[in-house]
Amino acid sequence: MRATARVVARADGRGGTALPVLDGEGPLALRRTRSTGPAARVTLVGAMSGPLGGDHLTVEATAGEGARLHIGSAAATLALPGQTREAARYDVRLTVADDAELHWLPEQLISVRESDLRITTRAELARGARLVLREEQVLGRTGESCGRLTSRLTVRRAGATLLDQELSCGPGAPGGWDGPAVLAGHRAVGQLVVVRPQYERHKPPATTLGEWAALTPLAGPGVLVTAVAPDALRVRRVLDQALRDLG
Numbered sequence: 001m002r003a004t005a006r007v008v009a010r011a012d013g014r015g016g017t018a019l020p021v022l023d024g025e026g027p028l029a030l031r032r033t034r035s036t037g038p039a040a041r042v043t044l045v046g047a048m049s050g051p052l053g054g055d056h057l058t059v060e061a062t063a064g065e066g067a068r069l070h071i072g073s074a075a076a077t078l079a080l081p082g083q084t085r086e087a088a089r090y091d092v093r094l095t096v097a098d099d100a101e102l103h104w105l106p107e108q109l110i111s112v113r114e115s116d117l118r119i120t121t122r123a124e125l126a127r128g129a130r131l132v133l134r135e136e137q138v139l140g141r142t143g144e145s146c147g148r149l150t151s152r153l154t155v156r157r158a159g160a161t162l163l164d165q166e167l168s169c170g171p172g173a174p175g176g177w178d179g180p181a182v183l184a185g186h187r188a189v190g191q192l193v194v195v196r197p198q199y200e201r202h203k204p205p206a207t208t209l210g211e212w213a214a215l216t217p218l219a220g221p222g223v224l225v226t227a228v229a230p231d232a233l234r235v236r237r238v239l240d241q242a243l244r245d246l247g
Contacts, residue, residue: 001026001027001050001052001054001055001056001057002026002055002056002057003024003025003026003027003028003055003056003057003058004025004028004057004058004059004060005023005024005025005028005029005030005044005058005059005060006021006022006023006024006060006061007019007021007022007023007030007042007059007060007061007062007069007071008020008021008022008061008062008064009040009061009062009063009064009067009068009069009100009102010064010066010067011064011065011066011067015038016038016040017038017039017040017067017068017069018040019032019040019042022042024044026050026057027046027050027051027057028044028046028057028059029044029045029046030042030043030044030045031043031045035070037068038068039068039069039070039101039103040067040068040069040070041070041071041072042069042070042071042072043071043072043073043074044059044071044072044073044074044106045073045074046073046074046075046077050078050080050088051077051079051080051088051089051090051117052080052081052082052083052088053080053081053082053083053084053085053086053087053088053115053116054082054083054084054086054087054088055082055088055089056088056089056091057088057089057090057091058090058091058092058093059091059092059093060093060095061092061093061094061095061102061104062094062095062096062097063095063096063097063100063101063102063129064097064100065097065098065099065100066097066099066100067097067100067101068100068101069100069101069102069103070102070103070105071102071103071104071105071106072105072106072107073106073107074107075107076107076108076109076110076138077090077106077107077108077109077110078110078112079109079110079111079112079115079116079117079147079149080112080115081112081113081114081115081116081147085116086116087116087117087118087148088115088116088117088118089117089118089119089120090109090117090118090119090120091119091120091121091122092104092119092120092121092122093122093124094121094122094123094124094131094133095123095124096123096124096125096126096129096130096131097126097129098126098127098128098129099128099129100126100128100129100130101129101130101131101132102123102129102130102131102132103131103132103133104121104123104131104132104133104134105132105133105134106134106135107136108136108137108138108188108232108236109135109136109137109138109149110137110138110140110141111137111138111139111140111146111147111148111149111169111170112140112141112144112146112147113140113141113144113145113146113147114147115147115148115149116147116148117147117148117149117150118150118151118152119149119150119151119152120151120152120153120154121133121135121151121152121153121154122154122155122156123154123155123156123193124156125155125156125157125158125195126157126158127157127158127197128197129157129195129197130195130196130197131155131193131194131195131222132192132193132194132243133153133155133191133192133193133194134190134191134192134193134239134243135151135153135190135191136188136189136190136191136232136235136236136239137149137151137167137169137188137189137190138187138188138231138232139169139170139183139187139188140187146169146170146187147170147171148168148169148170148171148172148173149167149168149169149170150166150167150168150169150173151166151167151168152164152165152166153165153166153191153193155193155195155218155222157195157220157221157222160220162195162218162219162220162222163193163218163222163224167182167189169183183228184212184228186212186228186229186230187230187231188228188229188230188231188232188234188235189226189227189228189235190226190227190228190235190236190238190239191224191225191226192224192225192226192239192242192243193218193222193223193224193225194222194223194225194243194246195218195220195221195222196221196222197221198221199220199221199222199223200220200221203217203221203222203223204217204223204246205217209225209227209238209241209242210238212227212228212229212238213225213226213227213228213238213242214226215242223246225238225239225242227239
């Protein structure tokens with residue numbers, strides 16, 4: 001299956017945000033949810049199971065100049081085995097214009113046993129753009145081993161790369177992914193990226209956030225928070241607290 005969901009947000013000229021494009025296909029259903037502020041809020045609803053082996057799903061979101069767009073999901077995404085041995089693909093493409101803000105805050109992605117998923121998230125930001133991006137991966141459901149999961153995250157601002165990292169886990173992944181230098185035996189991992197123009201003048205310093213999490217300044221106006229934990233709940237608590245502390 002191939003399916004694409006598209007969201008385009010534009011400033012409405014009255015202090016709010018309009019959604020001239022809100023279109024989903026197949027398992028990717030989009031719903032606008034109530035907002036009392038200037039941001040338009042959209043929820044990604046899984047209308048079908050997936051991604052399954054061989055599927056190619058894409059989410060494209062654009063925040064035009066002056067727009068405020070917050071995107072979440074209604075539930076966790078399950079990467080499932082399919083009838084084919086071909087890997088599933090899930091691509092997320094985010095574009096944020098000057099004086100625009102985009103929050104990408106989906107629920108966790110769970111790598112089910114015998115699944116094979118390659119997820120790529122790419123954010124292209126204008127110089128005056130703001131971004132809050134959270135990704136969380138869970139290796140297997142309760143009591144089961146995980147599938148193969150490869151996750152690539154790239155953030156670019158004004159043509160320059162702020163972050164480009166890849167994590168590969170599960171059967172067939174390069175050795176060491178479960179060792180002390182990477183996941184250290186934990187089953188859940190999360191990343192939070194915050195990019196704000198004011199960080200060009202001053203941004204938070206590098207620091208640890210408990211035993212298994214850290215905040216790292218990026219080479220530009222952004223910071224990266226990375227956390228690992230035995231379960232998704234503890235990863236979420238660390239990332240949520242970090243976002244509150246960043247203000």
